[in-house]
Amino acid sequence: MGVEVAVQGLTKSFNGQPVWSDISLTLPAGEISVLLGPSGTGKSVFLKTLVGLLRPDRGSIVIEGLDLPRLSERALYEVRKLFGVLFQDGALFGSMTIYDNVAFPLREHTRKTEAEIRAVVTEKLDMVGLVGAERKLPGEISGGMRKRAGLARALVLDPRIVLFDEPDSGLDPVRTAYLNQLIIDLNQRTEATFLIVTHDINTARTVPDNIGLIYHGHLAMFGPREMLLSSTEPVVRQFLNAQRIGPIGMAEEKDAEELAAEAQAGVELPPLPPIPPQLPPSDGRPRRAERPPGQWCREHGVTPPPGSFTGAEWSGQRDHQAGPVGTGGGPR
């Protein structure tokens, strides 16, 4: 079962330079949440703060009644056993083979025999499509493969909270689709709490139960997927629809002049695209955290953009299982 993560008033700065301040959000137990934000807004820093690798200046992170920033190092090591983390670059141990990397947590923390370890490691490697690459060193495989190996290692101890730092960057579109399906299926099976940092708009729109957006040092919005996808808040709307028109510029923020000029020119905001249906688990049975499409909109009296939840916009994304490339079709 998943664990709830309650973040309250979190603030972090480096050498007096604030990265973000006053972030409050709750990752609901067992649900998938996505965290978005322009490059350099501190998403990776946020993940590292959640696992206690960085200490926040202020604020609390409560997990199972424990406030992480106030724990001693020893106690932190205990709490961290709840977590599985996929780092942005995989963070594999460079001196160990892929197999040993994935086996490492089992060898350190369990009393399993080598045969039992082999079974678990092979299962996880098969899941991420890396069977056949066991004997390679991290330096000898591609970035996307390193990432998948990092994922296998993060999942090997059956964590109850899984943090993914850009699982899909550096992956090809087919593998990204498989990875998204894998995330959904994993969530269905383990019911762990997931937090995914991503830049992939398709992932953000179709995978999560909740979406959050960090912008300009603050949490612009955090809530159910339908709430953000139907939001007309300028920043949220611009980011979730990958548009140039809006408050976000190339260098973080457009200045007032530019915005005024944009308003003067009378640039029409394009209409909100329809909300796509959420990616279903591959066996067809619902996830525990899943909510019926359109429920949030109905409950809050929001009319979703026309064409929502019909899947019209995303039809090409859903029948990929018929394709010839399996996740297991890696470097065999």
Added chain:
Amino acid sequence: MSAPVTAVRRSGEFFAFCLDALRGLGRRPVQVREFVQQAWFISSVSILPAALVSIPFGAVIALQLGSLVRQLGAQSFTGAASVLAVVREAGPIVTALIIAGAGGSAICADLGSRKIREELDAMQVLGIDPIQRLVVPRVLASMLVAVLLNGLVSVVGVSGGYAFNVVMQGGTPGAYLASFQALGQLPDLLVGEVKALLFGAAAALVASYKGMTAKGGPKGVGDAVNQSVVITFMLLFALNFLVTAVYFQVVPQKGS
């Protein structure tokens, strides 16, 4: 932040780091494999340079002392003087330089690149303390190798000095050995080994600390290695002075 404040803070952090390492020493499970690997690695990079440095070092000491002692008219003590100089001072110093230069720089580069590749973060997230898992075995390995290396350097240095004195300066083997008997004692050897032990620990601690706090990409690792070698050298010479001063206060010297 002003420079002195930063310096004081760094020293404080380093001290805290050393305490953490000390605490990690008592924690299970003991990392035997890592220790053996590291001991093997450090000795493989340091034995040859140590032997090669200690021969000329022993010879230079013999040469210097040989002429000095002759000027003073105390030829019969050449042996004692050069053996004591090698065993008490030169041996540990050569060991320290080699351990810091060859072993320490390798440790720092290794931990530094693990740091910037986020391997250390990943390890912490997997619930493993890098200090206990990586630093403690390195410090222990470095101490062990330093002690062994000091033995090697002393033997090679003394033989070098002996050969030089007897063969080239026309000293007699009997006088060389007898004078050593007259002035040398067991604590001389022990203090050399104690020094080597301390130097080994200090070199590995500084290298590990610098490596684990490296930041700013590959260039940061290079800077960290550079600083760690310089800092270790300064620290070792200061330590050497302290130990020597204490030694002469505590251990009564023969013939004085």
